[in-house]
Amino acid sequence: MRSNGGKVRKLNTVKKEVQFFDYSLLFVVLFLVGFGLIMVYSASSYDASTSKSFNYDAAYFLKKQARAALMGGVGMIVMAFIPYGFWERFAIAGYLISMVLIVLVLTPLGIEANGARRWLNLGISVQPAEIAKLAMILFLASMICKMGRQIGTGRGFLTTLAIPVPICVMVWWITNNLSSAIIIFGIAVLMLFVASPKYKVFFILGGLLVTGVLLGVLFLKGMDPSQLEGADFRSARIMAWLNPEDYASDTAFQTLQSLYAIGSGGLFGKGIGQSMQKLGYLPEVQNDMIFAMICEELGIFGGICVILLFVLLIWRCMVIASNASDLFGALLVVGVLGHIAIQVILNIAVVTNTIPNTGISLPFISYGGSSIMFLMVEMGLVLSVGRGIRLRDHG
């Protein structure tokens, strides 16, 4: 800004401040959404064009996704130009409304698809869990701000951790969606981690968690497979994760198909549109498994580029968070950042069989109207926080 010369300086002396807008973040988001649309089309066109339930329309999924992305885009711009402080007054209301919406899934308004009742028919179909994520970010940001120094106390710490629990339990039990519950809780933990000065507690808790998981895995590994018969589907998933090729025909089918897709991609992939695994072999290819297909079509090169785009996105969020004009804004950005980071990491971990299979979509890219709409609205919030940054002229 120093080189901007006299005119700017003159302007600055008048207004003292310059409006900031994070175009690079906007660009990354739009790029990811555009790329996502192409990949959704590539992933779904064969299935859609050969299936009667999609009217043999190759662009069936693309059209639906594009419509949601367009609405999300409008939402993002609107959000970006509304000062984020405006939303603080809706924090409690948002928390309660998201709870009500989850319960509404049980009413005739609920839509069942793929064997799970997760959607609401509100003119367009919406996943309450996606609304809950946004509401949780807003509510926690507002809460932590109000707590002020109390966040450092044990009571403040526990309160913050307790806040998401009711929502998480509802998402898990009512909509049978453990992955969203984990994400919501993860967002809360991340926000608390950033706000709380108590790093030590986190490391102790984190260490305990990791040890517990490792012990559990070792326990399952040592067990005779016959003892697992009749075990619930989550432990079966864990067994399948440990030995995918032994469960190739049922539980590990999707995981193994995902590995076939990733493994057959090689350095530069088979070329866009050339995936074989998308031809009915890899279930949910346009959805949770889209990253596997990206690897198959675009190779390790394409896969890493996608990861780097997310890194870029997260980095821009961090920059905005650390320069935000107030704590509320910073916490909002941290929440959104956490939401995206957790989903990206878990999604890629699942498709590479790094963790047991659980349905988590890849932000901006996976097919899913609610997901892309609310993610873009969240990005609008981040842009709005970015606009609040006051650039002081030091010249």
Next chain:
Amino acid sequence: MSTAILLLLIVGLIIRITYFMVYQSEYYSKKAVELHQRERSIKAKRGRILDRNGVVLADNITVCTVSVIHSQIKDPKTVIRVLSEELQLSTEFIKKRVEKVSSIEKIKSNISKQVGDRIREYELEGVKVDEDYKRYYPYGELASKVLGFTGGDNQGIIGLEVKYDEQLQGEPGVILTFTDAKGVEIKNKEEERKEPVAGNDLVTTLDYNIQSYATQIAKQVMETKQATRVSILVMDPGSGEILTMVDVPEFDLNSPFQVPDSLVFTNEEEKQKLLNGIWRNGCINDTYEPGSIFKIITAAAALEEGIVSPSHRFFCPGYIMVEDRRIRCHKYGGHGSVDFTEGIQGSCNPVFISLGLQLGIDKYYEYFQKFKLTEKTGIDLPGEAGTIMHKKENMGPVELATVAFGQSFQITPIQMAATAAALINGGNKVTPHLALKSLQQEGQDAKNYAFAVTKQLVSEETSATLRQLLEKVVDGGTGSNGYVEGYRIGGKTATSQTLPRNSGNYIASFLGFWPAENPKILALAIVHNPKGVYYGGQVAAPIVRQLFENILPYLEGM
């Protein structure tokens, strides 16, 4: 701090991806290809069967199979309309198949290439026309029991088709195609092919002209004599090559599973039984009592032993006593005093019975075995029947006497012809056979077939004497109806009563050869259960004469 953790996790995932996409890439790529590829075999073109002059007796034609792929059909109405019009099937039949949710549904196979091409021109999505080879026999019934036919899987079922199946079959090729998870082939995806290797052509010893003429005569005789079956064998006695093998009624090779309307069956098992009967080749699969033609064998043994000569004298009172049995000669009142030549000319039973008795059981049985009558001829057709003969220890003079003039035991017609051929060709027993050579499709590397020969069953002299005697049978003897003007023909007639003896059914037969002094061609005609006159000399000898009259000029020219 949180940045560091995030970065750590992301770097970890990048390493994980790199592990799969670089180090494990080969393994998973291979697995994936195995998953995506389907193997489809391509039928090899089956080798043709040719006659000795190159006339194609068994050929291949291209036929098409029409199927529909449910998931690819865009316009079911048009598909149903076009297919029902072109294939002349009811719309309901096609509709049911078009609407069935399956990866591929066969509508009709074995349709002509023309119709297949027409359907292709509509360019209907979801309709598949596959080409295939089908066996085709240009002459339908001709030599049906010899050639045999194939099943749907390109495998021979009877006849030469099964005997030479391996080299006719060739090697099927393979197409490796990529398919989606439902098994539907992906268009525009390069496919790997292993081309099929066509089977080798089989050149047979059959002669189309003689075979068709003999079939014609056999049919005629069967009709005029209301016989149940007529067999005609024509072979080269010197090499064993079979030029003709007719066994009417024959069947249409292009629809071998069709049972004539006159035969009724109630279940599949019965149908199969009937079909097996229809496909049976009487020349090799069945045995019969050879009757007087077998006197050739007794004569050869006696001549070889030196107990008889053409001028040797006998007396026939019309019967002969063997132990306590009185065996009658066919000529009422007997032949009186005759020499051996006259005895064979008149086919006198007492003459041959006394020769048999003179030889004795041991010697006679020795010759029977030496002439390889107890073994199969080894003809290159499946299912050759063996000889049904008394056990030596059960043979008494009565049994010996009846065997000496060709009764009380059974051999196959091919065995009769092959043994007679050996005794008149100079004494060498050749294996009757049909395979001449095998030709690769390009016409190179012909493989000639060789068959076993057993030398000198009898001496050249015995053979020569026998030829002279048999020429006399045609020239003024019982076989005079086999005489062809201008040609020296040898032969022997036979009339045998079928079992049970009082049934009134007979088998009339005649064996003739030409030229009498150095036989190049031998024919055996057997008529089963002729109505009216049933003597071999009256019923069978004219068949051979008629055949010879027509084929000898043709054979002379070759």
